[in-house]
Amino acid sequence: MTNPPSERFFRIQRMAKTTLRALHILGVAGAGGGILLQVPDEHWRIYWIMTMVSGVLLMAWEVLRDWTWLIQMKGVLTIAKLVILMCFIILPEYKPALVTMIILLSVVVTHGPSSLRHYSIIHGRQIHGKDEIKG
Structure with a gap:
């Protein structure tokens, strides 16, 4: 400890x-x-x-x-924002729409309920850190 x-x-x-x-x-x-x-x-x-x-x-x-951030929705949605950001390269004419999507996703990640932000896409439930993962 x-x-x-x-x-x-x-x-x-x-x-x-x-x-x-x-x-x-x-x-x-x-x-x-x-x-x-x-x-x-x-x-x-x-x-x-x-x-x-x-x-x-x-x-x-x-x-x-805490590496579990990557499998919690807050990490997954942040990675989704990066994917949208990469679309700037292949779809430059849609930058205003893409930046709007990124900002809206940011609000969900930051101000969404804890049950959403801490939901693990791997475990199918909320996890609040690596201590909750067995094995």
């Missing part, structure tokens, strides 16, 4: 993740607005980079913390 993190470490970790989320939301707002309003790429590219970097870091954070 591991010792819980110290209160100071917990606060630093929480602030770091909150900062990453804030940068991610700012990036999505800038890039999403640029895409939706069909503004030239060079005006919102920095927001795009901010979104991608913070998104990768947030995903890595979740997977390293």
Whole structure:
């Protein structure tokens, strides 16, 4: 059994993740607005980079913390957002619709009920971490 993190470490970790989320939301707002309003790429590219970097870091954070995130709906839907994002390459004329789908999925992932977010597609039930998986 591991010792819980110290209160100071917990606060630093929480602030770091909150900062990453804030940068991610700012990036999505800038890039999403640029895409939706069909503004030239060079005006919102920095927001795009901010979104991608913070998104990768947030995903890595979740997977390293607990790999079961990948089989819970919150991870599966995040991966679905990445698949939609890749459609930007093959369907560039649909970027506004695709970014809208990504934003709507983000709301479900972030604000959906716990029963949805923690549902494991492998186990067919809610799991809240690797400790609940036998064997």
